[in-house]
Amino acid sequence: MSNTLRSGCPINLTLEVLGDRWSLIVLRDVMFGGRRHYRELLSQSEEGIASNVLADRLKRLVANGLLSRVDDPSHKQKAVYSLTEPSIQLVPLMAQMGAWGRRHTPTTPLLAIRAELLEAGGPEMWAAFMDELRAIHLGAPSPARRVSVELQAAYERVLAETSAG
Numbered sequence: 001m002s003n004t005l006r007s008g009c010p011i012n013l014t015l016e017v018l019g020d021r022w023s024l025i026v027l028r029d030v031m032f033g034g035r036r037h038y039r040e041l042l043s044q045s046e047e048g049i050a051s052n053v054l055a056d057r058l059k060r061l062v063a064n065g066l067l068s069r070v071d072d073p074s075h076k077q078k079a080v081y082s083l084t085e086p087s088i089q090l091v092p093l094m095a096q097m098g099a100w101g102r103r104h105t106p107t108t109p110l111l112a113i114r115a116e117l118l119e120a121g122g123p124e125m126w127a128a129f130m131d132e133l134r135a136i137h138l139g140a141p142s143p144a145r146r147v148s149v150e151l152q153a154a155y156e157r158v159l160a161e162t163s164a165g
Contacts, residue, residue: 017064022049022057027087032114036080082137091126095119113158114151
């Protein structure tokens, strides 16, 4: 984190870490898209992040303790990015941002379905998803509920409906 903080206000400090568009998009893609490698984050970004911007954001997210980076044992030139506990604790914020976006912006059904489910599922679903992310990214025991499977199934259902219609 920067040594020149503007104030000690918790909202300000959060924005200093997360306040640019791309940091939250990268965290979203790791969190909800299961993207763990630079190439996946670059090529599968719906928003079309530039390679230099992605490289910068990954460095900043690692430096700020929101992602960890380890060399990929299967490929010497690849790294695997993982969420850390502080970034996993952003699930409720991400769910609330998605809910707000669904209510106040012109979303598409396909890209809004996960936000709709997370809003409807509330804190119980968020906690289950955070437990699942801890298992995937931090090596915690696997929980019985797999929220990512529920979200993916809903996405695929809406995709099939849009393709058929």
